[in-house]
Amino acid sequence: MTAPVEVLNAAGRGRVVLLCEHASNRIPAEYDGLGLSEADRASHAAWDPGARTLTLRLSRALDAPVVASTVSRLVYDCNRPPEAASATPERSETIGVPGNVGLSQQARDARAAAIYAPFCKAVAQVLDARGPETVLVTVHSFTPVYFGQPRAVELGLLHDEDSRLVDAMLDHVDHVPHRHTERNEPYGPADGVTHSLRLHALGRGLANVMLEVRNDLLRTDKQVAAMAQDILALLDPALKEIAIKEEAS
Template identity: 75%
Template sequence: MTAAPVEVLNPDGTGRVVILCEHASRRIPQHYGDLGLKPSDRDSHAAWDPGARDLALALSRALDAPVVAATVSRLVYDCNRPPDAASAMPTKSELIQVPGNADLTQSDRDARTRAVYDPFCVAVNSVLDARGPDTIVVTVHSFTPTYFGQPRAVELGLLHDTDSRLVDTMLAHADRIPQRHVARNEPYGPADGVTHSLCLHALSRGLANVMLEVRNDLLRTPDEIADRAQEILMLLEPALTDIAVREDQT
């Protein structure tokens, strides 16, 4: 039996937040082979966001939030990229070559889009279409502490595109977690193409949103993941209250 390319967890959650996790899995479906990757590459950050799915589930439990998560490696298709982007099916990720993506025809790309990206978008749309205009979209990611040999000091990135309402308010509460290096639009930002899901699923509906990027060396154990979830909640929960108050006043 072929596994579905997307899973919806806690679909009946009644909280205000909907969580997306585009890079939740390193699974490469059998019919794609191994994409020419070494086993270590298939387990690396290039293939998925380590700790992101577990962090998304921890936040889901705290917020009673539905989670829409991809179950296929982003090296097969990156659900945070549009079909026409080269990075949707990358031939290289940082220093890792992806031979299985090197000679894809347009037909191959279209087939992967239909198999992975389209079902993910359908699932997100189904969850969001059933909810109200006060819904908040949170996407959950992790990033590697060293990139092209350069260490990254940031530990928690709060990313946004043209709608910064939620990030502005979360950053206003950043002094609640002084032990963390929190930054806006780091280690990536809109110019890197990483806000595709925010634009497609949240901005298009006028929903406040944030993309969380957590350094993955802080997500190695269940205890660390639980601690990171609590730190994020210390910023997110008061931000949700602040936004609700402002909306009531308008």
């Protein structure tokens, strides 16, 4: 039986811990495919295409531990709290999810216990074993066209109440002038997407960022390598600046 969460490079010595909540489109057999077509199960509705591959490349560059879900976000979205309807959505953009329609509270609670709780426990174990200098980075991808509207942004740097890492990264946006980079785009805190940052980083006082990468830029290994390089061009100097400020305080 496949575990609902995987922890990779747990002994990584880098400052960063990486999360990938939407790494997989796997739907365990007991959910009977959620009534979805094969095309829908492969679509961005079911996962974040390219996000896991990008996460692993960043992990190698940063020697960072990785915590990743191995279950489709349509079964349970690990970037949503159990009380949120979007944790088990009945619809994702234009795709209906028959297996999520009319779920009882008992069924919702069972999914949270089976998928969300182990994910959160794994994150807590990794973070609790490290010091307060740890930086949390969550990795996501988004569709280039949403409800028929093209999206120009290529790399989104998202934050909630703690913006210090994003502020520092944006200070170096001239390092990647070829990338359309924006703060809190194409989503932001008002969309409920910063749950993991709030739950796992804010309470611990950890600097953090949620990366959102347009998924048409993650289709090949060459594209993933280029995007990772550009992210590191922003992240590496930002990490150094934050460390200097922490030492001075």
